[in-house]
Amino acid sequence: MRRIISLGLAIIATTACDKSSSSDPATATRNDLNPPSGLVTVTGDKQIELRWQAMNAEEDFKGYRVFAVAKALSELSQPSYPEGFSLDKLKKGSIPRCDKNSTLFESFGFPAIEAGKKECEGDEASDSATSSKSLALIADSTSTDTAQSSKNDDTDTLPPQVVKCADRDNKDLSTTHLSLKPATTPTLTEQVCVVSALADGTALSNGTTYTFFVAAINADDDFEKVKLSWTSNFVEDTPAKALFTGTVTLAKNKMQFIPLTALQEKNITALESTDCDATNKGCSVYDNNTLSTKGIYFGRGTLSATSKWYYPQRSFISATASDELKLLLRGPQTADPLRAGTIAESIPEDEAINASAADAYDDKGRPQPVYGNQVFDYQIKISDKIHYGKIVIKDVKLADPTKADSDVSYDIKVILQEDPENTHYFN
Amino acid sequence: MKRVFCQRLPITAPIFGLAFAAIVSVGCSDSSSDPSPVSVDELKGPGKLTISDEGDGKIKLKWTGSNNEDDFDGYNIYGRKAATAGHPATIGGLSEGSALQLLDNEGEAIAAAKSTLLEFNYNPSNGLGLAAPLADNNTQLGIQSSGSKDEEKFEALPIHQLNGTGEDAKRLLPTCKNDGTGNCVNTTADNEGQTVEDNNSRYAVNGPISYSLSGLKVGSTYCFLVLSTFDRGEKVSQSSSNLACITPKFAKTATLTLPETGNIAFPKLDLSSWIAACGTGSNLNSCPEVAAYYAADSKIGGHIAEDAGPVYVEYDSNVGQVFVAGKNSAIADLGYYADGFADSKLPAKAPKLTLDSNPISDTNNAPILNQGGYSIAGQSIILAKNHVYVFAVGDAKATTLPNKFHYVWAYIKDKDAGTVEFRLPKDAE
Numbered sequence: 001m002r003r004i005i006s007l008g009l010a011i012i013a014t015t016a017c018d019k020s021s022s023s024d025p026a027t028a029t030r031n032d033l034n035p036p037s038g039l040v041t042v043t044g045d046k047q048i049e050l051r052w053q054a055m056n057a058e059e060d061f062k063g064y065r066v067f068a069v070a071k072a073l074s075e076l077s078q079p080s081y082p083e084g085f086s087l088d089k090l091k092k093g094s095i096p097r098c099d100k101n102s103t104l105f106e107s108f109g110f111p112a113i114e115a116g117k118k119e120c121e122g123d124e125a126s127d128s129a130t131s132s133k134s135l136a137l138i139a140d141s142t143s144t145d146t147a148q149s150s151k152n153d154d155t156d157t158l159p160p161q162v163v164k165c166a167d168r169d170n171k172d173l174s175t176t177h178l179s180l181k182p183a184t185t186p187t188l189t190e191q192v193c194v195v196s197a198l199a200d201g202t203a204l205s206n207g208t209t210y211t212f213f214v215a216a217i218n219a220d221d222d223f224e225k226v227k228l229s230w231t232s233n234f235v236e237d238t239p240a241k242a243l244f245t246g247t248v249t250l251a252k253n254k255m256q257f258i259p260l261t262a263l264q265e266k267n268i269t270a271l272e273s274t275d276c277d278a279t280n281k282g283c284s285v286y287d288n289n290t291l292s293t294k295g296i297y298f299g300r301g302t303l304s305a306t307s308k309w310y311y312p313q314r315s316f317i318s319a320t321a322s323d324e325l326k327l328l329l330r331g332p333q334t335a336d337p338l339r340a341g342t343i344a345e346s347i348p349e350d351e352a353i354n355a356s357a358a359d360a361y362d363d364k365g366r367p368q369p370v371y372g373n374q375v376f377d378y379q380i381k382i383s384d385k386i387h388y389g390k391i392v393i394k395d396v397k398l399a400d401p402t403k404a405d406s407d408v409s410y411d412i413k414v415i416l417q418e419d420p421e422n423t424h425y426f427n
Numbered sequence: 428m429k430r431v432f433c434q435r436l437p438i439t440a441p442i443f444g445l446a447f448a449a450i451v452s453v454g455c456s457d458s459s460s461d462p463s464p465v466s467v468d469e470l471k472g473p474g475k476l477t478i479s480d481e482g483d484g485k486i487k488l489k490w491t492g493s494n495n496e497d498d499f500d501g502y503n504i505y506g507r508k509a510a511t512a513g514h515p516a517t518i519g520g521l522s523e524g525s526a527l528q529l530l531d532n533e534g535e536a537i538a539a540a541k542s543t544l545l546e547f548n549y550n551p552s553n554g555l556g557l558a559a560p561l562a563d564n565n566t567q568l569g570i571q572s573s574g575s576k577d578e579e580k581f582e583a584l585p586i587h588q589l590n591g592t593g594e595d596a597k598r599l600l601p602t603c604k605n606d607g608t609g610n611c612v613n614t615t616a617d618n619e620g621q622t623v624e625d626n627n628s629r630y631a632v633n634g635p636i637s638y639s640l641s642g643l644k645v646g647s648t649y650c651f652l653v654l655s656t657f658d659r660g661e662k663v664s665q666s667s668s669n670l671a672c673i674t675p676k677f678a679k680t681a682t683l684t685l686p687e688t689g690n691i692a693f694p695k696l697d698l699s700s701w702i703a704a705c706g707t708g709s710n711l712n713s714c715p716e717v718a719a720y721y722a723a724d725s726k727i728g729g730h731i732a733e734d735a736g737p738v739y740v741e742y743d744s745n746v747g748q749v750f751v752a753g754k755n756s757a758i759a760d761l762g763y764y765a766d767g768f769a770d771s772k773l774p775a776k777a778p779k780l781t782l783d784s785n786p787i788s789d790t791n792n793a794p795i796l797n798q799g800g801y802s803i804a805g806q807s808i809i810l811a812k813n814h815v816y817v818f819a820v821g822d823a824k825a826t827t828l829p830n831k832f833h834y835v836w837a838y839i840k841d842k843d844a845g846t847v848e849f850r851l852p853k854d855a856e
Contacts, residue, residue: 029495030493030495030633031495031496031497034493035493037474037491037493037634038474038491053474053475053491055471055472055474057467057468058468092634093634094633187472187526187528187666188472188473188474188475188491188668314806328762328763329760329762329763329814330762330763331762331763331764331774331815332761332762332774360763360811360813360814362809362811364746366745366746366747366809368760368809369760369802369808371800371801372800373800374762374800375762
């Protein structure tokens with residue numbers, strides 16, 4: 001047992017040795033400690049990148065804690081404060097840790113709030129934001145006494161185990177008490193945290209849905225008196241693996257093919273390559289994509305002496321003509337997480353693979369031009385199960401820019417979306 | 428207790444102008460200061476500011492706020508037309524994307540920041556055109572001072588409404604207050620002075636909030652920044668939002684009959700003539716109806732690169748409906764955007780078309796370097812539901828490849844009904 005330095009610490013040390021946690025921080029008002037906002041995630045292979053907006057320069061501000069649980073948001077208990085809050089609203093809004101929300105916070109490792117402690121208090125006016133379909137948290141029901149969002153007794157530390165943040169180069173940014181300790185700034189700043197394990201060290205696994213939130217932390221230097229901000233919004237994500245990363249190189253009269261069924265079921269390291277019929281329509285992808293094997297074709301326009309409107313320098317992507325395979329151009333990939341999206345988030349129900357009409361997606365094998373910095377979504381049905389994925393195409397280059405029929409090459413990445421509703425953005 | 432920072436410059440300190448000197452001295456007095464920055468731990472500044480173009484000079488500013496302070500009463504929005512159109516813009520030394528800091532790390536006022544704010548002096552009668560700071564006798568505003576200079580609280584004026592006219596006119600500040608649903612609406616005589624303490628469920632802000640503005644001129648560039656406020660806008664957050672700028676575009680929605688069979692006189696969309704008619708005559712800040720420029724072409728069957736264009740709408744039995752660019756034009760499919768032009772994921776700028784010099788008729792080379800993801804003339808692009816396209820329209824009469832194009836944006840809102848929304852920047856690039 002640790003050496004006891006003071007009575008206060010002795011109490012903490014004693015309870016820390018018990019199985020029950022003494023980690024029961026107070027909650028600061030939003031006026032006293034600005035909560036993080038705008039939390040979004042980027043799906044990775046056994047990791048999730050969290051990004052949020054923060055403006056914290058309070059006197060005792062120390063940093064941020066990330067909280068994570070291996071459950072979907074729908075599996076967590078509903079918050080009861082502020083009134084009218086639901087799990088769905090949590091995706092855009094924030095809540096305090098107080099007695100009415102105790103069960104929700106217990107999922108993340110907090111102890112249950114003792115009776116009579118940390119009461120959520122204040123008038124709970126109806127949430128006028130409910131009338132606005134685009135906003136969930138403007139003037140949410142708050143205490144008329146804005147000095148308190150819960151009756152606080154300054155207590156001690158946070159849940160003992162910390163979800164560690166790393167940067168994009170895998171450098172650990174966490175401390176003993178904090179997931180992330182950034183510089184303070186009076187202006188809104190984006191914070192980035194790559195999470196690859198839960199607080200207890202359990203590594204994230206592909207296919208499991210996790211729920212996250214972030215809180216700002218005020219504390220003394222010893223982290224013995226801690227205050228937690230209201231939460232950020234809550235987000236879910238499901239890590240997913242990259243199925244294939246490689247380079248497409250197309251000489252003239254060449255096509256390459258990704259068999260998606262094989263890709264889903266096993267790793268492949270190279271694309272299937274085939275020659276085109278140079279005397280006919282050459283590498284016209286449409287003519288070749290009626291094969292029964294469902295997959296993605298990359299082909300070239302053909303240089304033809306008789307037809308000046310075949311475009312040899314152009315590369316095309318096409319999916320096999322099939323009701324069970326659909327392809328959709330989603331636009332450019334950029335570093336901004338708001339520039340991409342998930343299938344379920346953006347595509348209406350009638351675009352799903354089982355629907356009869358899907359004009360946005362292409363299921364007729366039509367060629368679409370490849371020009372670089374593009375993202376495609378695909379849906380493929382294999383043995384009655386629908387799989388979702390993304391194809392990212394970067395940097396289309398002609399080996400000799402002065403020759404239309406020289407080799408075309410570009411990098412591609414095929415990413416599996418384990419849970420399309422919870423696959424966000426991507427690297 | 429709120430802390431208000433001010434700085435008294437020594438006599439030898441550089442003076443940026445009479446108006447600025449006035450600010451310095453006024454800034455160190457009481458409630459007539461102009462406006463005084465408050466440190467972030469007292470008053471949080473606004474978050475990231477973006478602007479969406481709603482067409483024909485109407486825009487919507489959107490930012491995030493986290494303001495539950497008892498004395499918080501709204502936001503001051505500063506707006507200004509840039510001297511020249513284009514991006515990135517700079518106003519008073521502040522670059523597009525940067526935030527204005529009114530206090531340094533020691534809590535002292537930053538003199539240059541006040542000068543920048545003076546560039547945003549807003550006159551309700553002149554709109555966003557003022558370039559000069561307020562004159563001492565207030566003649567630029569047309570409001571006569573009824574007393575001492577101290578009664579004129581602001582020299583760097585945010586956007587605001589007036590209550591009354593002439594000598595009795597009173598500025599209603601701050602610019603806007605939360606209406607309780609995330610809309611920042613102009614302060615009124617009824618609610619000026621109201622704060623979070625009076626009604627926190629209405630005036631507090633915890634999330635996104637927006638402010639609408641109309642009457643801007645298509646093709647001009649406008650820049651805005653936002654500051655949180657106390658005391659009817661007299662005290663402001665130490666940091667502003669980022670400076671966000673926009674060049675409004677023309678907007679039009681059309682219903683076009685899309686061909687459903689092949690080998691006919693496919694329709695041509697005469698975007699060149701449409702573009703020429705936008706912003707002229709009776710359409711000074713708008714465009715004429717697009718449908719008037721959409722009609723069957725004289726040629727039967729598919730079009731080729733030498734055809735005039737700019738854009739044809741054709742039907743192929745194998746591929747379905749397609750766009751085909753004509754001479755000196757090109758088409759880019761940006762992809763699927765569920766919310767069209769309101770989709771936050773849509774790129775802000777059209778990709779720039781660059782061409783090499785190889786002529787189309789050269790079967791060995793053809794134009795190779797169609798950078799920006801554009802098709803080339805004569806090439807089909809699939810016409811798909813909810814996709815956004817950019818048509819790069821060059822001068823069809825040019826005998827050499829044009830180096831400037833008008834970029835017309837088109838969103839297929841309802842393919843079955845043929846509903847297409849268009850956006851057009853005023854100037855070619």
